[in-house]
Amino acid sequence: MTAHTAAPPPILTVANLSASIAGQQVVEDVSFEVPATGITAVLGRNGVGKTSTLRAILGLIHRRGVVTLAGERIDGLPTHRIVQRGVGYVPEDRDVFAKLTVAENLALAERDRNPHREFVAALFPDLVARRNQMAGTLSGGQQQMVSVARALLNENRILLVDEPTKGLAPRIVGEVADALAEAAKVVPILLVEQNLDVVRRLAADAVVIAGGRVVHTGRAADILADDALTTRLLGVSGEVHT
């Protein structure tokens, strides 16, 4: 007799999610699941609705459909309640508070009684040194670190991370990817990312969106290995860059 280990249930389930901004539909009937461990990438060409999907899950834009977090529906909750249930968010373009210091940006994000300050300080020692600097005066990479650090301060059940390497220098891309890899050891991540090298390095699974709909799901490595598929769905070759 063979013992079977059942896969843990998904941490996040999205079913028939639609969303609109100013009356225009930006996400259409999207359904997918996010496993309870590792990084799941959301892939697609520019403007297909990846960012909007994340924002719809968080309730930052008007949406319909069912979203469950660890089996519990969250689609009827306001954004702050969804986040309080353990959904960390790293937005596209960082969205740090420019006129607040680094320390204030981080303090504002602390929800838990015992925030993970040591973990974040170890991951981003540069931020400790710059704690009294206005966040608006940081470089793009440093702002991204603030943005990621804000999400890592709390005990989250999932992180929604939107284009964390966008516009960053190659060396900084590596540092951000390292931080996400470290974070993924303790919390599952739903990652929107255009940089396929980063996806290849980090993501186990992937969801591909086109025209506001999910058009493909599977192992990230398999999708990226299929050059015809990536060219058709992502508009780029999935070949490894050396």
Add this chain to the structure above:
Amino acid sequence: MSSLVLILLTGIGLGALYFLVASGLSLIYGLMHVLNFAHGAFLTLSAFVGWQVAQALGTGSWGSFLASILVGAVVGAVFATVTELVLIRPLYERHIEQVLVTVGLSFAAVALFEGIWGTDAINISGPVWLRGTTEVLGAKIPNTYWVLMVAAAIVLAALVLFLRKTRYGMIIRAGVENRAMVTALGIDVRRSFTLVFAIGGAAAGIGGVLAMHYSTFVSAHLGSTLLIFAFIVTVIGGLGSLAGAAIASVLVAVLQQFANFYLDGTGDFIVVALLAVVLLVRPRGLLGRAA
């Protein structure tokens, strides 16, 4: 020389009054993007209730004067809080409707105040010192202006301390920059809306009681008259910028006083012209954020 000193100091004193009203307007717009036309009603009710308290305690004493200011601040804060909870909050994110409801409240409040306290202005009195003057470099400055300056300085210092040193202050500063991101950190930003309304109402309440002493009367229209200039300094200072409101309050009031003295009482016209120039040349105001 004495004329210059008189115009300058009375301008700063008048600017202090504008700031007391404009500070709340600016904070409310900065965080909530609501132009609060009911702000004048907070001011007027505070002045009426403050006056009644002063009358009950004896209008000539400093104790009753300070008590009327304190009561005015509380009345303004409570009125503003109720307004936010009952009228503004149900219209969350519907900015046009929020503005319209504040316009409606401002009209209704004036009618209500006229019904309670009558349509005629009521002359008021206070401590004898307030009716006197203090000489500075040959200029006799009415003492009410000193009180306005001290009150505005205290309110400004208290607001800056609150915004810099408290968690709610931090939330408000962050919310002025990016409200959606504040909610995405798990913070119920609507609580800050109520708080900002209460703080703005309290500042307007203090302004209302002091405006009453500055004008030596109280009427149902006290708030609406001041609100116009408060809006002007809020726009010139940059909507949402407390520092901008403080600087613009003094600039506008000093300019107004100079124009009144040297250009045949054209102060109000000059101020409106300045507003037009700022809107054309620098629409975000002195310290406002670029759109």
